[in-house]
Amino acid sequence: MNEFVYDVFTRKERGDRLQHVGYVDAFDDETAKIYAWTTYSEERWFEMCVVKRTNVLPVNRVDGLFVEAQKAAHV
Amino acid sequence: MSEPLNISTLEGARRDALIRLIITLADSKRILGIRYSDWTLGAPSIETGVSTSSMTQDEWGHARLLYAMLKKLGIDPAPVEHDRPGEEFASIAALDHEQPDWAGLVVLMTLADGAVSTVLRSFATGTFDLAQNRVPKMLAEEEFHASLGSAWYRRLAATGGEARQLLTSSTEAMLPGLLAWVGADDDAARLMVDAGVIGPASERLTAFRDLVRDFVALVGVDIDSVEASADWDEARGRTPGRPDEEACQRARGDLNRALLVE
Numbered sequence: 001m002n003e004f005v006y007d008v009f010t011r012k013e014r015g016d017r018l019q020h021v022g023y024v025d026a027f028d029d030e031t032a033k034i035y036a037w038t039t040y041s042e043e044r045w046f047e048m049c050v051v052k053r054t055n056v057l058p059v060n061r062v063d064g065l066f067v068e069a070q071k072a073a074h075v
Numbered sequence: 076m077s078e079p080l081n082i083s084t085l086e087g088a089r090r091d092a093l094i095r096l097i098i099t100l101a102d103s104k105r106i107l108g109i110r111y112s113d114w115t116l117g118a119p120s121i122e123t124g125v126s127t128s129s130m131t132q133d134e135w136g137h138a139r140l141l142y143a144m145l146k147k148l149g150i151d152p153a154p155v156e157h158d159r160p161g162e163e164f165a166s167i168a169a170l171d172h173e174q175p176d177w178a179g180l181v182v183l184m185t186l187a188d189g190a191v192s193t194v195l196r197s198f199a200t201g202t203f204d205l206a207q208n209r210v211p212k213m214l215a216e217e218e219f220h221a222s223l224g225s226a227w228y229r230r231l232a233a234t235g236g237e238a239r240q241l242l243t244s245s246t247e248a249m250l251p252g253l254l255a256w257v258g259a260d261d262d263a264a265r266l267m268v269d270a271g272v273i274g275p276a277s278e279r280l281t282a283f284r285d286l287v288r289d290f291v292a293l294v295g296v297d298i299d300s301v302e303a304s305a306d307w308d309e310a311r312g313r314t315p316g317r318p319d320e321e322a323c324q325r326a327r328g329d330l331n332r333a334l335l336v337e
Binding site for chain 1: 120122123125126128129219222223225226227230
């Protein structure tokens with residue numbers, strides 16, 4: 001069963017910068033949202049969102065996590 | 076909605092029926108929490124384990140809120156929570172034993188948790204003010220459980236092989252008891268319907284069947300053809316049986332009795 005990496009972003013208060021707090025492995029968008037919400041529950045977040053790592057397009061790097069995710073998605 | 080339920084004039088069989096309803100809902104929440112906690116370690120991934128842990132906390136929080144409703148009827152909830160023997164637990168039969176596999180827990184999340192939410196939804200729109208005030212937040216928290224259950228149910232159903240087989244057998248085993256519980260139509264249940272505390276049995280059953288129809292169809296089960304269990308324990312408002320002793324000990328907090336804080 002295939003799983004994907006989803007990066008988790010949060011902001012604690014309205015107006016705060018959106019920050020990367022970690023990632024979860026999930027098999028679809030719906031479970032990614034649930035896993036993120038239950039895993040990163042240490043704060044009462046004003047906002048949380050998840051991004052499938054393969055949807056992040058690297059701009060200036062030719063190596064690293066996001067490039068690897070892109071490569072894996074196109075195998 | 077009818078006039079709010081007047082607790083001060085509630086007596087006899089109607090009062091007993093409301094107590095039975097509150098206890099079967101509260102016990103089901105408490106034992107459901109234990110069944111989720113059984114899989115906090117051993118779930119298919121760390122993320123899923125964290126989610127079952129979170130659902131455990133939700134269910135225990137909901138149970139406490141439900142037991143506390145007994146205060147309004149002049150009953151101290153502490154002995155109900157901590158001193159009852161297992162034979163008096165009124166939780167739904169699907170929760171009597173730990174699920175032997177992950178597919179069973181997914182069926183529990185989808186169908187058993189769904190059954191409890193169906194009755195709670197009916198309770199929340201009835202005439203009992205505490206249910207109107209407290210239950211909607213529980214139902215909002217339950218949306219996560221339903222989403223997780225639904226995603227896993229679809230995933231295992233599509234996988235085929237042993238996982239699908241286990242999903243099918245758990246579904247078939249659980250449904251008759253759940254239909255009997257959701258569609259309770261004995262004297263006590265009818266008293267609650269007459270008082271407007273919950274909706275009629277047919278309405279609850281339709282809501283539950285609509286909720287699960289598409290899921291169970293994925294494993295070849297036609298919800299409209301499944302018959303409810305005929306066996307019924309009128310005193311507790313559930314099908315016969317009881318949770319295993321270990322679950323009862325954990326639910327009562329037997330091992331932590333000296334540390335109990337109310």
